[in-house]
Amino acid sequence: MTLSELYLTLLIGGAVLLASIAAAxxxxxxxxxxxxxxxxxxxxxxxxxxxxxxxxPGRRPSSKAA
Structure with missing residues (x-):
């Protein structure tokens, strides 16, 4: 994981946390x-x-109706 990927992950995590606080x-x-x-x-x-x-990748849509 590069540093820019880490920053993006932390940014997304912070945004989700902020959205959860606002939702609560x-x-x-x-x-x-x-x-x-x-x-x-x-x-x-x-x-x-x-x-x-x-x-x-590797997942096929299910043809069975559950």
């Missing part, structure tokens, strides 16, 4: 459970994201 404060003001907003942030920044259209 907004949830408290609105009256929602903060867990819902943390779950939403996790879905957005998670491994698969929100329909970003990128496929990981």
């Amino acid at each position: 404060r907004a949830a408290h003001r609105i009256g929602l459970p903060s867990l819902l907003l943390f779950l939403a942030v996790g879905i957005i920044v998670g491994e698969d994201g929100l329909g970003h259209g990128r496929r990981r």
Whole structure:
């Protein structure tokens, strides 16, 4: 990992932390459970994201309907 990749990783991590803090404060003001907003942030920044259209190499779409 190069230094620029490390900086980018720390920047993204800081942005996610800041978004989580802002979401918790907004949830408290609105009256929602903060867990819902943390779950939403996790879905957005998670491994698969929100329909970003990128496929990981070596994975085939499932043909079975679960």
